Amino acid sequence: MQADPVDANALRSGVLTRALARFVADTQWRDVPAAVRNEAKRSLVNYFAVALAGSHDPTLDKAVGVYGRFRADQTATLVGRSERTDMLNAAALNAMSANVYDFDDTHIPTIIHPTAPVAAALFALAESHPMRGDALLLAFVLGVEVACRIGNAVSPEHYQRGWHITSTCGVFGAAAAVAKARALDEQRVAWALGNASVQTGGLVETLGTMSKSISVGNAARNGALSALLAEDGFSGPNAPLEGERGFLRVAAAQPDWTAITRDLGHEWELLKNTYKPYPCGVVLNPVIDACLDLRRDARWSLDDIEQIELTGHPLLRERTDRPGVRTGRESQVSAQHAVAVVLARGKAGLDEFSDAAVADPSLRALAGKLRFIDDASWPVESAQVSIVLRSGQRVSQRVHAARGSLAAPLANVELADKLRQLAADGCSGVDAQPLIDRLWKFESEDDAAAVMRLARI
Amino acid sequence: MQADPVDANALRSGVLTRALARFVADTQWRDVPAAVRNEAKRSLVNYFAVALAGSHDPTLDKAVGVYGRFRADQTATLVGRSERTDMLNAAALNAMSANVYDFDDTHIPTIIHPTAPVAAALFALAESHPMRGDALLLAFVLGVEVACRIGNAVSPEHYQRGWHITSTCGVFGAAAAVAKARALDEQRVAWALGNASVQTGGLVETLGTMSKSISVGNAARNGALSALLAEDGFSGPNAPLEGERGFLRVAAAQPDWTAITRDLGHEWELLKNTYKPYPCGVVLNPVIDACLDLRRDARWSLDDIEQIELTGHPLLRERTDRPGVRTGRESQVSAQHAVAVVLARGKAGLDEFSDAAVADPSLRALAGKLRFIDDASWPVESAQVSIVLRSGQRVSQRVHAARGSLAAPLANVELADKLRQLAADGCSGVDAQPLIDRLWKFESEDDAAAVMRLARI
Known part of the structure; x- marks a missing residue:
């Protein structure tokens, strides 16, 4: 970044949004370090575990019923279920499944659950827009990076004030991820972030109620929609994040401007991601x-x-x-x-x-x-x-350090065990092993959507 | 209301949400004063005027294209256009049309544009769930009341901070309106408000860009969805508005708790609504x-x-x-x-x-x-x-007092002129006169959706 990120004129002109959009548009799979690639796969194993666990919760049964009345087609899978639906509904409902028990992953600096909105949007896209495994992983890494950096900039105030940060920042992550998967250029990625900036909802007050799942689903659905709109030229403001009435100032009284771009491409938020051994806070x-x-x-x-x-x-x-x-x-x-x-x-x-x-x-x-x-x-x-x-x-x-913390992360075999256990607990009837095997070698997968066919009934 | 509204325990238990939900569930058409009934019709005439004006803006052309890929059926009309779509998409797109030029109505105390989200949701519902004109008008009056009272409680801070109040409060209005039109009981209306509380997005930063229209559309769409979910038992928290991490505290540092229920059923927010003679701030x-x-x-x-x-x-x-x-x-x-x-x-x-x-x-x-x-x-x-x-x-x-202000409101004939003019300006090809005639006697209309058939091509 050229300019001082706290310079008022630079902020007004959208210097942070542009830097983030350029990063998303320019970054290639070869730019992603091996540890980050590996963590992306671990996040996906955990994602399918928790999505299978939640897939038959009453919240999902009801949501699948109502959302199902508004499905355009049946191109997309609902993890752990037999119904099919369209891309946007699948993004919403699978994000809900993965998060309904708050058993999904946790980005330590922000307590964002980063994977549910981003992965749900990407897999739903992949079922109608074929892509390779490494392309999905790259988009996933970048989506998580965007969501968590925006979260870093408004933490801890944003969550403390009552915003459900997984939802409010997740929509940016899903937007960036789908924008990358659709190979949008810098300007269009910026528009996708602008389109996402008006769709940031979710309240801590609703934790423990069905309402919470709506905003988590919206983060995935509306993030994807933001990118698809941007792809068609639906344009946004220059500075949706850092403008005077942009997201960061609205979300926190004292946003940390530097968090958006500091060491971008060198420090990776996914390396601060953790997986829960127990379905608890x-x-x-x-x-x-x-x-x-x-x-x-x-x-x-x-x-x-x-x-x-x-x-x-x-x-x-x-x-x-x-x-x-x-x-x-x-x-x-x-x-x-x-x-x-x-x-x-x-x-x-x-x-x-x-x-x-x-x-x-x-x-x-x-x-x-x-x-x-x-x-x-x-x-x-x-x-x-x-x-x-x-x-x-x-x-x-x-x-001193609990299992599943950054200091004592769950081993890959423990994550696989979690997937096996939750596939059984969720009554999904899904055979976990082929799914696990495929996810561990996901970067060489030709068809990213193939795992969705293994994760449904 | 029984309890002191600023009593912390009463707030925690959801006293304001419950009072508002009860008001929505209990109020009948006969409870609505003549002046309010009349203002509702004036608001609808103005709504069709501005929706026809905006119906062919490039923002709409793009949104209709992308949203159209995700339509479940073709039961609903797009005002001023030939395409058909499903209920939720029509709610979103028609609210966008009505607001895209900011030429829609203005609730003076909050500068909320109240009609676009509420009316768009109700007419979309009416096309697949037949209802009488007076039933739609009643739901409309109550939806506007809910949106504007919530707006009053967080004004002026909420907008000044950067939240697009038409969007953030509009979703509650659309939720309450559709809940009323579906005859939900008090508990389910409260759930609808809870489901809406996690879907409050929209930023002033995006004014003048296409992104703004997304959140206005979402207010209508997601408000309707909130009510449909509540109808199926999708439940929310007790105090989505007034809880410690509820909407009001998140939206403003010092919410005016009393604004939610003060003179509820006696003072009507719709009587503070105004219509613009010019497409300007x-x-x-x-x-x-x-x-x-x-x-x-x-x-x-x-x-x-x-x-x-x-x-x-x-x-x-x-x-x-x-x-x-x-x-x-x-x-x-x-x-x-x-x-x-x-x-x-x-x-x-x-x-x-x-x-x-x-x-x-x-x-x-x-x-x-x-x-x-x-x-x-x-x-x-x-x-x-x-x-x-x-x-x-x-x-x-x-x-001293501009045309269109509360002191010098537009006459009914001026509103009709506005509809005629904007139907022509919007290149919609809609014949305005039959639509105008029908709207002025809307309370005795057997089929509320009939006007939608007159407003399309």
């Missing part, structure tokens, strides 16, 4: 790890437990101190439920965070024994669970 | 009136003009001091262009604010003679134009 990961460890070595029974102490950064308490939850959704962010169910069952899968698990009275009793101990000196990635037995004895387990 | 209306008056009595020729002085509130200068505009769109908010073209041509229609008019070199020379004089003591509705002739003589015209 990420802050609960070390808590669940600790409980699994405690249970594995248990020389006590549940009846012996007098009290459970949970020590961690105050943020852990603020986000997860939720006694008396009533739904599976709520239980995904409840330390009380997580500790109780994992100590009782030694597992932390979708069944453990379901409406049925929440209704189990024995778990409620155990959950009532939890006490938080705040310690601001603890890193947020860490936690300690201590069980105080009736005998007075204590057993403790401290976790 | 409303602040230019008194300027154009003054120029038309000056020209009507002119004893001077254009060559005699030495300077033109425009006196008004500083806001007038801030919003309209735009010399050297290059497009018709930009000219709609340029005092320089408006003064020059109206003095030169004695008219202020779409032709006067077109790309062709902007390219006229004689107008540019005249526009260069304009000088602003700020006077903070002047009301924003007023303006004075003074022409200083080479002879030293001055002629002035001061306008």
Whole structure:
């Protein structure tokens, strides 16, 4: 970038939008480092895992019904399902499936779930516009880069204020990805971003309700639409991101202008992406790890437990101190439920965070024994669970970096296991293995849409 | 309303959303005062006028092409055009047509253009779900009420910050209107509002570009979708508006909670709606009136003009001091262009604010003679134009309340004239008179969709 990115005239003229558009238009597969290519495939394995898991949630059943009344054709697959639909509806519905349990990936600096909107848009496109695997991977990498950089520029204020950042930034990612897949030039990529800038909706208030899925679906659908409109010459403003009334200023009082272009093409946001081992809020990961460890070595029974102490950064308490939850959704962010169910069952899968698990009275009793101990000196990635037995004895387990964190990423085999497990949990009837095999060598795939045929019934 | 509306617990529990939902679910046609019923019809006459005007703009041609690839059926009309499409696409595209020139109506307290999203959604619905004229009018009145009350609660901060309020609040209006037309109960209306709350996008930065039209179309389309989803049990949060991370707090730092329910059912927002006589920013209306008056009595020729002085509130200068505009769109908010073209041509229609008019070199020379004089003591509705002739003589015209303002509303015959004129300007080939006749007696219409058949080719 030539100009000082915080120069007011440069911002008004759209210097950041242009730089980002040029990056999307110019970057080739050979420019993407091997580690980033690999992470893209890992993200896709995780994507199909969570999309299969969510594919038969009641949210999806209802959405498929209503959206299905407005399908133009049947060129596109719904992951894990038998219905077919058109490109835009498939983009929306598959993004919903992948995100409905918040079990999808997490870009650590922003807590954006980057893959659902971007991958759903690209695979839907690929089913009617044939492309190679490496072309889809390149578009995916660039879409994630755009969404997460825009997210970096407005974080943490944007999410804290109440915007569902996966939705609001995801639409830019899907737009950039589809623009790349359609080989749009710099001007048209910029228009695609402009067309996306007016479609940034989604509220944190709706987490745990069906409404949330609409905005995640829209991010994929409307991002794709933004690019298709731009391809046909539907034009936008010069500075949709950095203009005086552009997205960045509207989304945050003090946007970090430099985040959009700093080390663009050298630092890759996908390398800050993580995958959840458990279908819970990420802050609960070390808590669940600790409980699994405690249970594995248990020389006590549940009846012996007098009290459970949970020590961690105050943020852990603020986000997860939720006694008396009533739904599976709520239980995904409840330390009380997580500790109780994992100590009782030694597992932390979708069944453990379901409406049925929440209704189990024995778990409620155990959950009532939890006490938080705040310690601001603890890193947020860490936690300690201590069980105080009736005998007075204590057993403790401290976790410094949870499974699935950047410090302890899930291994490829664990991601494959997750896909196998969730394909079964989601009742999709999809045979996971051929899908997994194909995804690990996706860069040499001739027909990117082939995996969609393996992911449907 | 029972509880103090700013009570934190009441807000958290969704007291405002519930009150609004109950109002939508319970209000009957007999509850709507005659003046409001009449204003609804006036709004619809103006709606068809501006939708016909915009129906063949290049923005629409491109959007119809791309959206047309994703039409499920052909049950719905595109105003002024020959193509047919499905309900959701028609809602989007007709809202775009009606708003593309910003020539549609203006709710004075918020500057929301309320009719485009609400009417476009309702007429699209009516073409596949037959309803009577009075049923559509009732749903329209309630939709406008919801959009504008939400707008009141976040104004003026929301627009000033950069949100395109017609789009962001319009989606609630369309959702409420379609929910009413589908006779949803209170709970489902509240869900429709929740589903709409995650679909509030649109940026002031995009005014004057094609991108703007996407969000106006989305307001209609996604509002309708929100209601259809709610009808099928797709549920939302309790407090999508007033919750801690709900729309109102996200949209404005200091929302006016009381605006949502104050005098609900007694004061009607539609009575604060106005219709533009000229296709320009409303602040230019008194300027154009003054120029038309000056020209009507002119004893001077254009060559005699030495300077033109425009006196008004500083806001007038801030919003309209735009010399050297290059497009018709930009000219709609340029005092320089408006003064020059109206003095030169004695008219202020779409032709006067077109790309062709902007390219006229004689107008540019005249526009260069304009000088602003700020006077903070002047009301924003007023303006004075003074022409200083080479002879030293001055002629002035001061306008206290512009045509089309709340103080000097357009007469019904003027609205009908506007429809006739714009049907011709928009090259739609639609015969305006039968449409006008039918709209003035719309409350006794058996088939609300009949007017759509008169408004297409």
